[in-house]
Protein backbone atom coordinates (compact mmCIF):
# COMPACT_ATOMS: atom_id res chain seq x y z
CA UNK A 1 0.00 0.00 0.00
CA UNK A 2 1.46 3.33 -1.04
CA UNK A 3 -1.35 5.77 -0.54
CA UNK A 4 -3.98 5.97 2.19
CA UNK A 5 -6.85 8.36 1.61
CA UNK A 6 -9.16 9.24 4.48
CA UNK A 7 -12.44 11.00 3.66
CA UNK A 8 -13.88 12.95 6.58
CA UNK A 9 -11.52 15.12 8.65
CA UNK A 10 -13.07 14.74 12.06
CA UNK A 11 -12.61 12.34 14.95
CA UNK A 12 -12.70 9.00 13.13
CA UNK A 13 -10.67 10.35 10.20
CA UNK A 14 -7.99 11.83 12.41
CA UNK A 15 -7.70 8.65 14.47
CA UNK A 16 -7.29 6.72 11.22
CA UNK A 17 -4.34 8.89 10.22
CA UNK A 18 -2.78 8.69 13.68
CA UNK A 19 -3.08 4.89 13.83
CA UNK A 20 -1.56 4.47 10.38
CA UNK A 21 1.50 6.47 11.39
CA UNK A 22 1.73 4.87 14.81
CA UNK A 23 1.90 1.49 13.09
CA UNK A 24 4.78 2.69 10.94
CA UNK A 25 2.99 3.31 7.64
CA UNK A 26 5.35 5.61 5.76
CA UNK A 27 3.40 6.03 2.53
CA UNK A 28 1.37 9.01 1.45
CA UNK A 29 -1.68 10.01 3.51
CA UNK A 30 -4.35 12.40 2.27
CA UNK A 31 -7.03 13.65 4.63
CA UNK A 32 -10.08 15.08 2.86
CA UNK A 33 -12.59 17.23 4.76
CA UNK A 34 -15.69 19.07 3.56
CA UNK A 35 -15.43 21.72 6.27
CA UNK A 36 -12.78 24.42 6.01
CA UNK A 37 -11.71 23.82 9.62
CA UNK A 38 -8.95 21.65 11.02
CA UNK A 39 -10.36 18.52 12.71
CA UNK A 40 -12.14 19.51 15.91
CA UNK A 41 -13.96 17.85 18.76
CA UNK A 42 -17.77 17.96 18.71
CA UNK A 43 -18.91 17.11 22.28
CA UNK A 44 -17.86 20.51 23.69
CA UNK A 45 -19.98 22.30 21.06
CA UNK A 46 -23.23 21.67 22.93
CA UNK A 47 -21.57 21.99 26.34
CA UNK A 48 -18.87 24.40 27.51
CA UNK A 49 -18.49 26.05 24.10
CA UNK A 50 -21.95 27.56 24.68
CA UNK A 51 -21.09 28.98 28.12
CA UNK A 52 -21.07 32.73 28.53
CA UNK A 53 -17.47 33.91 28.83
CA UNK A 54 -17.33 37.39 27.36
CA UNK A 55 -14.52 36.41 25.00
CA UNK A 56 -14.56 34.53 21.74
CA UNK A 57 -14.43 30.81 22.44
CA UNK A 58 -11.47 28.80 21.25
CA UNK A 59 -12.47 26.14 18.71
CA UNK A 60 -11.86 22.66 20.18
CA UNK A 61 -9.28 21.75 17.52
CA UNK A 62 -7.47 18.43 18.05
CA UNK A 63 -4.10 19.33 16.51
CA UNK A 64 -2.51 22.31 14.85
CA UNK A 65 -2.09 22.40 11.08
CA UNK A 66 1.66 22.18 11.60
CA UNK A 67 1.27 19.01 13.70
CA UNK A 68 -1.00 17.43 11.10
CA UNK A 69 1.32 18.21 8.22
CA UNK A 70 4.64 17.62 9.94
CA UNK A 71 4.18 15.15 12.80
CA UNK A 72 1.61 13.05 10.97
CA UNK A 73 2.83 13.84 7.48
CA UNK A 74 -0.72 14.22 6.22
CA UNK A 75 -1.72 16.17 3.12
CA UNK A 76 -4.79 18.19 4.00
CA UNK A 77 -7.54 18.81 1.50
CA UNK A 78 -10.02 20.89 3.48
CA UNK A 79 -13.05 22.86 2.36
CA UNK A 80 -14.33 20.62 -0.42
CA UNK A 81 -16.36 17.43 -0.07
CA UNK A 82 -15.52 14.23 -1.87
CA UNK A 83 -18.26 13.79 -4.44
CA UNK A 84 -17.60 10.43 -6.01
CA UNK A 85 -16.00 7.05 -5.30
CA UNK A 86 -15.00 4.63 -8.06
CA UNK A 87 -14.06 1.38 -6.35
CA UNK A 88 -12.93 -0.30 -9.59
CA UNK A 89 -10.53 2.47 -10.56
CA UNK A 90 -9.72 3.10 -6.87
CA UNK A 91 -10.26 6.80 -7.11
CA UNK A 92 -12.30 9.51 -5.44
CA UNK A 93 -13.26 12.92 -6.78
CA UNK A 94 -12.74 16.04 -4.67
CA UNK A 95 -13.38 19.54 -5.97
CA UNK A 96 -13.06 18.37 -9.57
CA UNK A 97 -9.78 16.52 -8.91
CA UNK A 98 -9.44 12.77 -9.18
CA UNK A 99 -7.34 11.20 -6.45
CA UNK A 100 -6.13 7.62 -6.46
CA UNK A 101 -5.89 5.41 -3.37
CA UNK A 102 -4.62 2.00 -2.43
CA UNK A 103 -6.48 2.05 0.89
CA UNK A 104 -9.49 4.22 1.69
CA UNK A 105 -11.20 5.02 4.99
CA UNK A 106 -14.69 6.49 4.71
CA UNK A 107 -15.26 8.62 7.82
CA UNK A 108 -17.81 11.16 6.66
CA UNK A 109 -19.88 11.00 9.84
CA UNK A 110 -23.41 12.28 9.95
CA UNK A 111 -25.22 15.52 9.26
CA UNK A 112 -27.95 17.09 11.34
CA UNK A 113 -31.49 16.35 10.26
CA UNK A 114 -33.27 19.56 9.25
CA UNK A 115 -36.88 20.52 9.73
CA UNK A 116 -39.03 21.22 6.71
CA UNK A 117 -39.85 24.92 6.64
CA UNK A 118 -36.62 25.96 8.36
CA UNK A 119 -34.83 27.06 5.19
CA UNK A 120 -34.27 30.80 5.12
CA UNK A 121 -35.18 31.38 8.76
CA UNK A 122 -32.15 33.11 10.28
CA UNK A 123 -32.94 32.19 13.88
CA UNK A 124 -33.24 28.45 13.22
CA UNK A 125 -30.11 26.33 13.65
CA UNK A 126 -29.00 22.74 13.90
CA UNK A 127 -26.04 21.93 16.15
CA UNK A 128 -23.54 19.63 14.50
CA UNK A 129 -20.66 21.76 13.25
CA UNK A 130 -18.41 24.45 14.64
CA UNK A 131 -20.18 27.00 12.44
CA UNK A 132 -23.54 25.88 13.87
CA UNK A 133 -22.20 26.22 17.41
CA UNK A 134 -20.86 29.72 16.73
CA UNK A 135 -24.27 30.81 15.44
CA UNK A 136 -26.07 29.31 18.44
CA UNK A 137 -23.57 30.90 20.80
CA UNK A 138 -24.03 34.33 19.24
CA UNK A 139 -27.79 34.04 19.70
CA UNK A 140 -27.38 32.99 23.33
CA UNK A 141 -25.00 35.92 23.86
CA UNK A 142 -27.73 38.27 22.75
CA UNK A 143 -30.18 36.80 25.27
CA UNK A 144 -32.33 34.81 22.88
CA UNK A 145 -35.66 33.38 23.93
CA UNK A 146 -34.87 29.81 23.04
CA UNK A 147 -36.96 26.95 21.70
CA UNK A 148 -35.30 23.57 21.35
CA UNK A 149 -36.97 21.02 19.10
CA UNK A 150 -36.10 17.49 20.13
CA UNK A 151 -35.10 16.36 23.62
CA UNK A 152 -32.30 14.02 22.64
CA UNK A 153 -28.83 14.60 24.02
CA UNK A 154 -27.96 17.59 21.90
CA UNK A 155 -31.32 19.26 22.53
CA UNK A 156 -31.08 18.59 26.26
CA UNK A 157 -27.52 19.90 26.47
CA UNK A 158 -28.42 23.02 24.51
CA UNK A 159 -31.38 23.69 26.78
CA UNK A 160 -29.10 23.31 29.79
CA UNK A 161 -26.60 25.79 28.32
CA UNK A 162 -29.33 28.37 27.72
CA UNK A 163 -30.77 27.92 31.23
CA UNK A 164 -27.30 28.33 32.73
CA UNK A 165 -27.37 31.82 31.23
CA UNK A 166 -30.80 32.41 32.75
CA UNK A 167 -32.60 32.47 29.39
CA UNK A 168 -36.19 31.31 28.84
CA UNK A 169 -36.16 27.86 27.26
CA UNK A 170 -38.93 25.64 25.92
CA UNK A 171 -38.08 22.11 24.80
CA UNK A 172 -40.55 20.37 22.49
CA UNK A 173 -40.42 16.61 22.06
CA UNK A 174 -42.75 14.30 20.11
CA UNK A 175 -41.98 11.26 22.27
CA UNK A 176 -43.60 10.95 25.71
CA UNK A 177 -40.26 11.59 27.47
CA UNK A 178 -36.81 12.99 26.66
CA UNK A 179 -33.93 10.75 25.55
CA UNK A 180 -36.14 7.85 24.42
CA UNK A 181 -33.78 6.66 21.73
CA UNK A 182 -30.76 6.84 24.01
CA UNK A 183 -31.95 5.43 27.33
CA UNK A 184 -35.53 4.24 26.69
CA UNK A 185 -38.82 5.77 27.74
CA UNK A 186 -38.81 4.84 31.44
CA UNK A 187 -35.42 6.32 32.28
CA UNK A 188 -36.06 9.20 29.89
CA UNK A 189 -39.05 9.95 32.12
CA UNK A 190 -36.85 9.88 35.22
CA UNK A 191 -34.38 12.25 33.58
CA UNK A 192 -37.14 14.70 32.61
CA UNK A 193 -36.94 15.87 36.22
CA UNK A 194 -33.54 17.43 35.40
CA UNK A 195 -35.19 19.91 33.05
CA UNK A 196 -38.01 20.67 35.42
CA UNK A 197 -35.66 21.29 38.34
CA UNK A 198 -33.71 23.81 36.31
CA UNK A 199 -36.69 25.75 35.07
CA UNK A 200 -36.82 24.48 31.50
CA UNK A 201 -40.34 24.32 30.09
CA UNK A 202 -40.42 20.74 28.78
CA UNK A 203 -43.36 19.82 26.54
CA UNK A 204 -43.44 16.16 25.54
CA UNK A 205 -45.86 14.36 23.25
CA UNK A 206 -46.16 17.38 20.94
CA UNK A 207 -44.91 17.95 17.45
CA UNK A 208 -44.10 21.07 15.49
CA UNK A 209 -46.77 21.75 12.88
CA UNK A 210 -45.18 24.83 11.33
CA UNK A 211 -42.23 27.12 11.55
CA UNK A 212 -42.43 30.70 10.30
CA UNK A 213 -40.35 33.79 10.70
CA UNK A 214 -41.47 37.39 10.96
CA UNK A 215 -39.21 40.36 11.62
CA UNK A 216 -36.47 38.31 13.22
CA UNK A 217 -38.89 36.41 15.45
CA UNK A 218 -39.40 32.74 14.74
CA UNK A 219 -42.86 31.38 15.36
CA UNK A 220 -43.19 27.71 16.25
CA UNK A 221 -46.67 26.19 16.13
CA UNK A 222 -47.30 22.99 18.04
CA UNK A 223 -49.79 20.16 17.56
CA UNK A 224 -51.84 21.26 20.60
CA UNK A 225 -52.46 24.62 18.93
CA UNK A 226 -49.98 26.57 21.06
CA UNK A 227 -47.60 29.05 19.48
CA UNK A 228 -44.08 29.83 20.69
CA UNK A 229 -42.20 32.97 19.72
CA UNK A 230 -38.44 32.60 19.80
CA UNK A 231 -35.26 34.42 18.81
CA UNK A 232 -33.40 31.14 18.60
CA UNK A 233 -34.72 27.76 17.55
CA UNK A 234 -32.32 24.84 17.85
CA UNK A 235 -33.34 21.75 15.94
CA UNK A 236 -32.03 18.63 17.65
CA UNK A 237 -33.95 15.96 15.81
CA UNK A 238 -31.13 13.58 15.08
CA UNK A 239 -28.50 13.01 12.45
CA UNK A 240 -28.35 11.11 9.18
CA UNK A 241 -25.24 9.33 7.91
CA UNK A 242 -23.36 11.37 5.29
CA UNK A 243 -23.52 8.89 2.42
CA UNK A 244 -24.93 11.04 -0.42
CA UNK A 245 -21.56 11.10 -2.14
CA UNK A 246 -21.53 7.28 -2.21
CA UNK A 247 -24.91 6.81 -3.96
CA UNK A 248 -23.31 5.58 -7.20
CA UNK A 249 -20.33 3.85 -5.63
CA UNK A 250 -21.83 0.38 -5.42
CA UNK A 251 -21.19 0.25 -1.65
CA UNK A 252 -24.13 -1.11 0.33
CA UNK A 253 -25.90 1.86 1.91
CA UNK A 254 -28.61 1.26 4.46
CA UNK A 255 -28.72 3.74 7.33
CA UNK A 256 -24.95 4.12 6.86
CA UNK A 257 -22.22 2.30 4.97
CA UNK A 258 -22.78 -1.37 5.70
CA UNK A 259 -19.61 -3.18 6.80
CA UNK A 260 -18.57 -6.55 8.13
CA UNK A 261 -17.04 -7.00 11.57
CA UNK A 262 -13.65 -5.77 10.33
CA UNK A 263 -15.27 -2.52 9.09
CA UNK A 264 -14.68 -3.63 5.49
CA UNK A 265 -17.29 -2.36 3.04
CA UNK A 266 -16.83 -5.30 0.70
CA UNK A 267 -15.01 -3.16 -1.89
CA UNK A 268 -11.31 -3.89 -2.00
CA UNK A 269 -9.29 -1.61 0.25
CA UNK A 270 -12.36 0.38 1.37
CA UNK A 271 -13.21 0.50 5.08
CA UNK A 272 -15.57 2.75 7.02
CA UNK A 273 -15.48 4.19 10.53
CA UNK A 274 -17.42 6.37 12.93
CA UNK A 275 -20.95 7.74 12.71
CA UNK A 276 -21.23 6.81 9.02
CA UNK A 277 -20.43 3.12 9.54
CA UNK A 278 -23.07 0.47 10.16
CA UNK A 279 -21.06 -2.59 10.97
CA UNK A 280 -21.63 -6.07 12.28
CA UNK A 281 -20.84 -5.75 15.98
CA UNK A 282 -19.81 -9.22 17.20
CA UNK A 283 -20.50 -8.19 20.81
CA UNK A 284 -24.24 -8.11 20.03
CA UNK A 285 -24.19 -10.15 16.82
CA UNK A 286 -26.05 -7.51 14.86
CA UNK A 287 -25.56 -4.51 12.61
CA UNK A 288 -25.16 -1.28 14.56
CA UNK A 289 -24.50 2.33 13.71
CA UNK A 290 -23.40 4.34 16.72
CA UNK A 291 -23.13 8.09 17.12
CA UNK A 292 -20.74 7.98 20.04
CA UNK A 293 -17.34 9.58 20.47
CA UNK A 294 -15.47 6.56 21.76
CA UNK A 295 -16.55 4.13 19.06
CA UNK A 296 -15.83 6.68 16.32
CA UNK A 297 -12.31 7.12 17.67
CA UNK A 298 -11.70 3.39 18.03
CA UNK A 299 -13.20 2.50 14.66
CA UNK A 300 -11.05 5.12 12.94
CA UNK A 301 -7.91 3.37 14.18
CA UNK A 302 -9.18 -0.14 13.39
CA UNK A 303 -10.37 0.82 9.90
CA UNK A 304 -7.00 2.32 8.97
CA UNK A 305 -5.04 -0.67 10.25
CA UNK A 306 -7.30 -3.12 8.44
CA UNK A 307 -7.29 -1.08 5.23
CA UNK A 308 -3.49 -1.05 5.24
CA UNK A 309 -3.19 -4.72 6.08
CA UNK A 310 -6.36 -6.54 5.01
CA UNK A 311 -4.74 -9.98 5.28
CA UNK A 312 -4.47 -9.46 9.04
CA UNK A 313 -7.74 -7.55 9.48
CA UNK A 314 -9.04 -7.55 13.06
CA UNK A 315 -12.67 -7.49 14.10
CA UNK A 316 -14.09 -4.53 15.99
CA UNK A 317 -16.45 -5.52 18.80
CA UNK A 318 -17.70 -3.07 21.38
CA UNK A 319 -20.25 -2.47 24.08
CA UNK A 320 -21.56 0.99 23.12
CA UNK A 321 -20.73 3.79 25.55
CA UNK A 322 -21.61 7.45 25.63
CA UNK A 323 -21.82 10.27 28.12
CA UNK A 324 -23.72 13.53 28.25
CA UNK A 325 -23.46 16.54 30.54
CA UNK A 326 -26.74 18.29 31.25
CA UNK A 327 -27.20 21.04 33.81
CA UNK A 328 -24.92 19.85 36.62
CA UNK A 329 -25.36 16.16 35.92
CA UNK A 330 -23.24 13.60 34.13
CA UNK A 331 -25.26 10.90 32.40
CA UNK A 332 -23.50 7.79 31.11
CA UNK A 333 -24.87 4.77 29.31
CA UNK A 334 -23.39 1.46 28.24
CA UNK A 335 -24.94 -1.28 26.12
CA UNK A 336 -28.33 -1.05 24.45
CA UNK A 337 -31.52 0.52 25.82
CA UNK A 338 -33.94 -1.99 24.22
CA UNK A 339 -34.85 -4.21 27.16
CA UNK A 340 -37.48 -6.32 28.92
CA UNK A 341 -37.02 -4.79 32.36
CA UNK A 342 -35.21 -1.90 34.01
CA UNK A 343 -34.20 -1.92 37.64
CA UNK A 344 -32.85 1.09 39.53
CA UNK A 345 -30.27 -0.74 41.65
CA UNK A 346 -28.74 2.21 43.40
CA UNK A 347 -29.75 5.75 44.32
CA UNK A 348 -32.77 7.64 43.04
CA UNK A 349 -32.46 8.82 39.46
CA UNK A 350 -35.71 10.76 39.34
CA UNK A 351 -35.59 12.20 42.84
CA UNK A 352 -32.04 13.31 43.48
CA UNK A 353 -30.38 12.57 40.13
CA UNK A 354 -27.90 10.06 41.46
CA UNK A 355 -27.96 6.38 40.73
CA UNK A 356 -27.55 3.37 38.50
CA UNK A 357 -30.20 1.52 36.51
CA UNK A 358 -29.67 -1.87 34.89
CA UNK A 359 -31.38 -3.10 31.72
CA UNK A 360 -32.39 -6.75 31.23
CA UNK A 361 -32.72 -8.42 27.82
CA UNK A 362 -33.93 -12.02 28.25
CA UNK A 363 -31.74 -13.41 31.03
CA UNK A 364 -28.82 -11.12 30.18
CA UNK A 365 -27.62 -7.78 31.42
CA UNK A 366 -27.73 -5.64 28.24
CA UNK A 367 -27.44 -2.06 29.42
CA UNK A 368 -26.63 0.23 32.32
CA UNK A 369 -27.35 3.88 33.00
CA UNK A 370 -25.38 5.89 35.55
CA UNK A 371 -26.37 9.37 36.65
CA UNK A 372 -23.72 11.21 38.64
CA UNK A 373 -21.95 7.95 39.43
CA UNK A 374 -18.95 8.37 37.14
CA UNK A 375 -16.84 5.54 38.52
CA UNK A 376 -19.51 2.84 38.15
CA UNK A 377 -20.29 2.61 34.48
CA UNK A 378 -17.17 0.92 33.14
CA UNK A 379 -17.61 -1.94 35.58
CA UNK A 380 -21.00 -2.68 34.06
CA UNK A 381 -19.54 -2.31 30.59
CA UNK A 382 -17.10 -5.07 31.49
CA UNK A 383 -19.93 -7.30 32.70
CA UNK A 384 -21.94 -6.76 29.51
CA UNK A 385 -18.86 -7.42 27.38
CA UNK A 386 -18.41 -10.84 28.90
CA UNK A 387 -22.07 -11.73 28.53
CA UNK A 388 -23.01 -11.55 32.22
CA UNK A 389 -26.45 -12.81 33.23
CA UNK A 390 -29.08 -10.53 34.74
CA UNK A 391 -28.64 -12.28 38.10
CA UNK A 392 -24.90 -11.57 38.01
CA UNK A 393 -25.59 -7.93 37.20
CA UNK A 394 -27.94 -7.58 40.15
CA UNK A 395 -25.56 -9.38 42.52
CA UNK A 396 -22.70 -7.13 41.40
CA UNK A 397 -24.84 -4.04 41.96
CA UNK A 398 -25.71 -5.20 45.48
CA UNK A 399 -22.06 -5.75 46.33
CA UNK A 400 -21.14 -2.29 44.97
CA UNK A 401 -23.87 -0.68 46.97
CA UNK A 402 -22.78 -2.53 50.17
CA UNK A 403 -19.17 -1.48 49.69
CA UNK A 404 -20.20 2.16 49.37
CA UNK A 405 -22.28 2.26 52.56
Ligand code: FAD
Nearest residue numbers: 008010011012034042043081082109110274275291292293
Ligand atom coordinates in the same frame (compact mmCIF):
# COMPACT_ATOMS: atom_id res chain seq x y z
P1 FAD B 1 -18.19 13.51 12.30
O1 FAD B 1 -17.67 14.08 13.57
O2 FAD B 1 -19.60 13.75 11.91
O3 FAD B 1 -17.24 14.03 11.14
C1 FAD B 1 -17.41 13.72 9.80
C2 FAD B 1 -16.67 14.75 9.00
O4 FAD B 1 -16.73 14.38 7.63
C3 FAD B 1 -17.28 16.14 9.08
O5 FAD B 1 -16.32 17.09 9.39
C4 FAD B 1 -17.89 16.36 7.71
O6 FAD B 1 -17.85 17.70 7.30
C5 FAD B 1 -17.00 15.53 6.85
N1 FAD B 1 -17.63 15.10 5.60
C6 FAD B 1 -18.92 14.73 5.40
N2 FAD B 1 -19.12 14.42 4.10
C7 FAD B 1 -17.93 14.57 3.48
C8 FAD B 1 -17.49 14.37 2.15
N3 FAD B 1 -18.31 13.94 1.18
N4 FAD B 1 -16.19 14.65 1.86
C9 FAD B 1 -15.34 15.07 2.83
N5 FAD B 1 -15.72 15.27 4.11
C10 FAD B 1 -16.98 15.01 4.43
N6 FAD B 1 -20.68 11.63 21.73
C11 FAD B 1 -20.48 11.16 23.00
O7 FAD B 1 -20.16 9.98 23.17
N7 FAD B 1 -20.65 12.01 24.07
C12 FAD B 1 -21.03 13.31 23.93
O8 FAD B 1 -21.18 14.02 24.93
C13 FAD B 1 -21.26 13.81 22.61
N8 FAD B 1 -21.63 15.10 22.42
C14 FAD B 1 -21.85 15.55 21.14
C15 FAD B 1 -22.23 16.87 20.95
C16 FAD B 1 -22.46 17.37 19.67
C17 FAD B 1 -22.88 18.80 19.47
C18 FAD B 1 -22.31 16.50 18.54
C19 FAD B 1 -22.57 17.01 17.15
C20 FAD B 1 -21.92 15.19 18.73
C21 FAD B 1 -21.67 14.69 20.02
N9 FAD B 1 -21.27 13.37 20.23
C22 FAD B 1 -21.07 12.92 21.52
C23 FAD B 1 -21.07 12.44 19.10
C24 FAD B 1 -19.63 12.45 18.58
O9 FAD B 1 -19.16 13.77 18.49
C25 FAD B 1 -19.61 11.76 17.23
O10 FAD B 1 -19.90 10.41 17.46
C26 FAD B 1 -18.28 11.92 16.50
O11 FAD B 1 -18.04 13.25 16.17
C27 FAD B 1 -18.29 11.08 15.23
O12 FAD B 1 -17.09 11.29 14.56
P2 FAD B 1 -16.95 10.98 13.01
O13 FAD B 1 -15.55 11.35 12.65
O14 FAD B 1 -17.43 9.62 12.71
O15 FAD B 1 -17.99 11.94 12.27
